[in-house]
Every structure is written in C-alpha cells, then in structure tokens.
Amino acid sequence: MKPGMQEHGTRGAPSRRVRLLLVGGGHAHLGVLASWIAQAPQGLETCLITSDRHAIYSGLVPGWIARPTDGDPFRIDLAALATRAGVRLILASIVGLDADAREVMLDDGARVPFDLLSLATGGEVDTSSLAALGPRLLPVRPMHAFVERWPGVRAAARVTPGYRVVVVGGGAAGVELALAARQSLAGGASAPVMLLSDDPALLPGHAARAGRLARARLKAAGVELITGHAVGVPDGVLLADGRIVTAGCVIAATGPRPPRWLRTSGLQLDVRGFVAVGPDLRSVSHAGIFAAGDIAGRVDNVLAHNLSRSGVHAVRAGPVLADNLRRVARDPGARLRHYRPRRHSLYLISTADRRAILSWGRLVLSGRWVQWIKDRIDRRFVARHARLGRNTEALAWTR
Ligand SMILES: Cc1cc2nc3c(=O)[nH]c(=O)nc-3n(C[C@H](O)[C@H](O)[C@H](O)COP(=O)(O)OP(=O)(O)OC[C@H]3O[C@@H](n4cnc5c(N)ncnc54)[C@H](O)[C@@H]3O)c2cc1C
Incomplete structure (x- = not known):
C-alpha cells in the first residue's frame, strides 16, 4: 500500500463506509455527481466541499457579456445535484490540506478528515x-x-x-x-x-x-x-x-496557476506546482488522493504533460474519475481506468460577432455555424445538469 492510503477493509468487503471528500465543484466533479445519480455508490459516504453553490460553466460567460440575457445561463446548481446524488454539501473554501494526516482545512478553521479525497478546484489567476x-x-x-x-x-x-x-x-x-x-x-x-x-x-x-x-x-x-x-x-x-x-x-x-495551499499539502507537485497525477488521475505520492481539471498536472508522458488546461479535459476526465473512485473505495489495490486525452481536442472560440473560430489540431475554420454549434453544445451541457438536479428540494446543507 502506498503512503497516505488507508486500508478500507478487506477486498470486496469494506468494514465501514469510506469517507470520500470531493473538493471543488469543478467539471470533473459534475461527472462524479452525475455518476452517483445514475447509480448510487456502495459503501461510500460522499461530501462535496465547494466555495459556491453554483458551478459556473465558463464557455457561456463571454456570450453573456457580449449579449446580456435575463438570468445567468452559465450557472449549474450544485446543491440540487448533490441532493439527488445523496452527497452532503458543505459551502466553504479549503485553505489547506495535510495529505499525510488525510485532513482538509476550511476557511472557518474547521478540519475535515477523509479516507479518499478528490480535488477539482481549478486554478487561481x-x-x-x-x-x-x-x-x-x-x-x-x-x-x-x-x-x-x-x-x-x-x-x-x-x-x-x-x-x-x-x-x-x-x-x-x-x-x-x-x-x-x-x-x-x-x-x-x-x-x-x-x-x-x-x-x-x-x-x-x-x-x-x-x-x-x-x-x-x-x-x-x-x-x-x-x-x-x-x-x-x-x-x-x-x-x-x-x-x-x-x-x-x-x-x-x-491563465491558471496552482492554488497556494497546495505548496504545504505534502502532495507531490509537477514542475509548475499542480498536483502530479498519473493517467488514472491519482496522485503519484498519495494513493488515496485524486485530482482532475486545471488543478492536476499529468506526469506520465509528454503528450499528457503538455495537455492544455481546459474545460474539455476537465469534463472528459469526470467519468474516469467517478469510476476510479468507486473502484478504489471497494478495493484500494483495484486496477484503475486511464484518462486518455485525444491527440487533438475541438475548441470553439467565440468572437462576439455571432461567429466563432473552430480549432482542431491544424484545422481552423470560422463562421456563424461554428458559433451555433458552440452555443448548442454549451447550453446542452448546462441543461443536462439542470435536468439531473430537477425534482429535488435544492437544499444546501451546512455543517
Ligand atoms: C472566460 C473563459 C472562457 C472559457 N471557455 C472555455 C471553453 O469554451 N472551453 C474550454 O474547454 N475551456 C474554457 N475555459 C477554460 C475552463 O474554464 C477551465 O479550464 C475549466 O473551468 C477548468 O475546470 P475545473 O473543473 O478544473 O475548475 P473550475 O471550472 O475552475 O471549477 C472550480 C470549482 O471549485 C470551486 N473552488 C475553487 N477554489 C476552491 C476552494 N479553495 N475550496 C472549495 N472550492 C473551491 C469553485 O467554486 C468551482 O466550483 C474558459 C476559461 C475562461 C476564463
């Protein structure tokens, strides 16, 4: 067993519920919540700690600035999703992490212990x-x-x-x-x-x-x-x-830089100071800690290492992260899935004239139809999460 990993129980038969902390309402954690809603995880007690009740889908923000609409098309209600997923929600910011002691420190001074931790807080500017x-x-x-x-x-x-x-x-x-x-x-x-x-x-x-x-x-x-x-x-x-x-x-x-609290966390960091993870999104130094999205830095190969920090990768990592958290909760030594980024990702960059630039590897196009596709993809993403959280009492639990 790697350092920092607690034995949850014997293989296939955990002796008690494993306490999983999801920190940050980042895109990859939306994937985890969606997975929990689709199928409740066995033997896991999950808590989401995030600084705001809503996740903001950045892809829709420039369009909202260019042409303000009634309401905020970019907000995803994490409280509603957490309720449906059977996940306890704590609205707080983490200001520290002790990876060896398996504890996170919150901005109100509280310390929250965990067996498994997943980080998706994004970066700072x-x-x-x-x-x-x-x-x-x-x-x-x-x-x-x-x-x-x-x-x-x-x-x-x-x-x-x-x-x-x-x-x-x-x-x-x-x-x-x-x-x-x-x-x-x-x-x-x-x-x-x-x-x-x-x-x-x-x-x-x-x-x-x-x-x-x-x-x-x-x-x-x-x-x-x-x-x-x-x-x-x-x-x-x-x-x-x-x-x-x-x-x-x-x-x-x-562009993003690593959150400051990572420096004293005891986690192994990559050369830029992001959480060093392997292809399974697991910390290379602490087997009970995972990270995805902008906060993570892949150290397993050059292609992955040079991966741009974007919502695209954070979203795609979500289902892999969810699967791996389920597996490791059942069996700390389980074989984990790998997140394999495609060689080229599709980027659609709005130019505020009802057009957008499509960039996919060496292929670059632009036009109204690109903006139409971008808008459709982005709105569908938000709408899908709104549907997932619907029909629940959108309660925000606090400690
Ligand atoms: C204007 C703009 C437009 C963009 N458009 C696109 C695009 O079209 N396509 C694309 O692929 N990428 C786009 N990006 C990049 C994209 O936003 C990021 O790469 C992506 O958001 C990273 O996702 P994440 O899941 O790592 O974290 P984030 O989306 O940053 O989410 C972090 C979450 O963690 C919470 N949090 C943060 N700190 C703490 C803390 N200390 N304690 C508790 N919770 C915390 C936040 O409240 C938030 O819920 C855009 C970025 C910007 C700025």
Missing part, C-alpha cells in the same frame, strides 16, 4: 504583476466574483468619461473576453477596449491561422492589441515601452 491596480483589477477567477462584478464594470464604463477596459492575456479566454467586452460596451460613450498579450502570436497552443483570425477580428472590432509584458500601476498598466495606459478596469486572463 496569477495577478502578481498586476496587484498594484487594487480595486481596478478584475481577475477571471474566482469566476463567481468575476460574473458578479462585471455588470458594475459595464455600468461604470457607460457613464465614466475616459473609462477604458484592458484585458491581459492572449489565450482563448483573453481574446473572447476582449471581444465580448467590446461588443457589450459598443454604442453610447463606447469605452475603448485593449488586449495585452506578452506572446505576439495570439492563441498559443492553437494553429497559427487561429491566431491570425483572432487578430483580424480584434482589428475589425476596434480592440487595440498591444504585445509585451505589462505591469499594473494604481491607475492602469505600464507597458514594456514605458507608456502608461490608464484603465477603469483591468481583466486578468493570464
């Missing part, structure tokens, strides 16, 4: 070079805070002369958000939107044509694109050429 902005800084994560603050930014931009929105980050999220913000603020005073990217090729990880299409769309939409490293100052950003660009709001979409 690296805002270290932008911190001087203070309240003008709007990081994309936590996403709940982001979607709560955006309407205030839009309102301020409409009435404040000289208000500018700057988006930092040239990846898919930065491009989508800059174009969505531009669309949202068009008309009236029409606050300018600027995108800053320290990588001259936009959309790193995608074929060059995707970056070129994004650049052309930014130009057509009137979003100024500046390349180079930017640093936050109290009233805006300091560019590499020494210019200061004043901004009412700076959106940080600089």
Whole structure:
C-alpha cells in the first residue's frame, strides 16, 4: 500500500463506509455527481466541499457579456445535484490540506478528515504583476466574483468619461473576453477596449491561422492589441515601452496557476506546482488522493504533460474519475481506468460577432455555424445538469 492510503477493509468487503471528500465543484466533479445519480455508490459516504453553490460553466460567460440575457445561463446548481446524488454539501473554501494526516482545512478553521479525497478546484489567476491596480483589477477567477462584478464594470464604463477596459492575456479566454467586452460596451460613450498579450502570436497552443483570425477580428472590432509584458500601476498598466495606459478596469486572463495551499499539502507537485497525477488521475505520492481539471498536472508522458488546461479535459476526465473512485473505495489495490486525452481536442472560440473560430489540431475554420454549434453544445451541457438536479428540494446543507 502506498503512503497516505488507508486500508478500507478487506477486498470486496469494506468494514465501514469510506469517507470520500470531493473538493471543488469543478467539471470533473459534475461527472462524479452525475455518476452517483445514475447509480448510487456502495459503501461510500460522499461530501462535496465547494466555495459556491453554483458551478459556473465558463464557455457561456463571454456570450453573456457580449449579449446580456435575463438570468445567468452559465450557472449549474450544485446543491440540487448533490441532493439527488445523496452527497452532503458543505459551502466553504479549503485553505489547506495535510495529505499525510488525510485532513482538509476550511476557511472557518474547521478540519475535515477523509479516507479518499478528490480535488477539482481549478486554478487561481496569477495577478502578481498586476496587484498594484487594487480595486481596478478584475481577475477571471474566482469566476463567481468575476460574473458578479462585471455588470458594475459595464455600468461604470457607460457613464465614466475616459473609462477604458484592458484585458491581459492572449489565450482563448483573453481574446473572447476582449471581444465580448467590446461588443457589450459598443454604442453610447463606447469605452475603448485593449488586449495585452506578452506572446505576439495570439492563441498559443492553437494553429497559427487561429491566431491570425483572432487578430483580424480584434482589428475589425476596434480592440487595440498591444504585445509585451505589462505591469499594473494604481491607475492602469505600464507597458514594456514605458507608456502608461490608464484603465477603469483591468481583466486578468493570464491563465491558471496552482492554488497556494497546495505548496504545504505534502502532495507531490509537477514542475509548475499542480498536483502530479498519473493517467488514472491519482496522485503519484498519495494513493488515496485524486485530482482532475486545471488543478492536476499529468506526469506520465509528454503528450499528457503538455495537455492544455481546459474545460474539455476537465469534463472528459469526470467519468474516469467517478469510476476510479468507486473502484478504489471497494478495493484500494483495484486496477484503475486511464484518462486518455485525444491527440487533438475541438475548441470553439467565440468572437462576439455571432461567429466563432473552430480549432482542431491544424484545422481552423470560422463562421456563424461554428458559433451555433458552440452555443448548442454549451447550453446542452448546462441543461443536462439542470435536468439531473430537477425534482429535488435544492437544499444546501451546512455543517
Ligand atoms: C472566460 C473563459 C472562457 C472559457 N471557455 C472555455 C471553453 O469554451 N472551453 C474550454 O474547454 N475551456 C474554457 N475555459 C477554460 C475552463 O474554464 C477551465 O479550464 C475549466 O473551468 C477548468 O475546470 P475545473 O473543473 O478544473 O475548475 P473550475 O471550472 O475552475 O471549477 C472550480 C470549482 O471549485 C470551486 N473552488 C475553487 N477554489 C476552491 C476552494 N479553495 N475550496 C472549495 N472550492 C473551491 C469553485 O467554486 C468551482 O466550483 C474558459 C476559461 C475562461 C476564463
């Protein structure tokens, strides 16, 4: 038995219920809840600890910014899903983990023990070079805070002369958000939107044509694109050429970094500081701990190691994670399934003009039909989880 793993009982006959903690309402845990709803796991007592009652489906957020709708199309009710899945829900943030003692620490000081732990809290945004902005800084994560603050930014931009929105980050999220913000603020005073990217090729990880299409769309939409490293100052950003660009709001979409509490967890981490997992999504140092989505870093082979951090992989890992948690709860030495990412994943990047860019390996296309497909896929995902949680009393348990 590997260190950190508790023997649950003899093979096939657990002596007591195994306590499983799911931490974070990330995409992979939606898969676990769906699996538990489909078939209740035997011998497991499951508890979900997550910072907010709703999971936010990020794929729908740029569209909501570009064309605000009544209600929030991107919210998935975790309380309803947990109720149906027979899972206890604790609304709290974890601030620490002791992997050897098998305990998580919550923001209210409580310590929660576990036999099995699964982490899907996603990452944080690296805002270290932008911190001087203070309240003008709007990081994309936590996403709940982001979607709560955006309407205030839009309102301020409409009435404040000289208000500018700057988006930092040239990846898919930065491009989508800059174009969505531009669309949202068009008309009236029409606050300018600027995108800053320290990588001259936009959309790193995608074929060059995707970056070129994004650049052309930014130009057509009137979003100024500046390349180079930017640093936050109290009233805006300091560019590499020494210019200061004043901004009412700076959106940080600089990609995920590992949550800080991982550093002292005792878990083996990958070179970037994410939880080092194998193909079975199990920690390479602690056999009773699993991780999936943005918080995990595959260390088993080069293809997996270079896997982009995206909702696509977090979603696909869900069913494998669910299966492995069931298996290991029954038998700590069980053979586990592997999550085998496809060589290329399909990415659909909204450009806020009712079109989107399709990127799949070297294939890059764009058009209205791409946005139509994206919208359909994203809305179906949220609707499926709404259906799963329906007909329940959506209770949020607290300790
Ligand atoms: C604007 C935007 C658009 C995007 N669009 C796409 C797209 O179209 N397709 C795509 O594949 N990817 C997209 N991404 C990337 C995608 O959002 C992430 O890769 C994905 O959300 C990662 O999922 P996750 O399950 O790891 O974590 P998350 O989705 O980040 O979920 C984390 C969960 O854990 C909870 N949590 C966080 N910290 C704690 C804590 N300390 N304690 C307890 N709970 C905690 C949160 O409340 C949340 O429920 C987009 C990202 C952004 C910013």
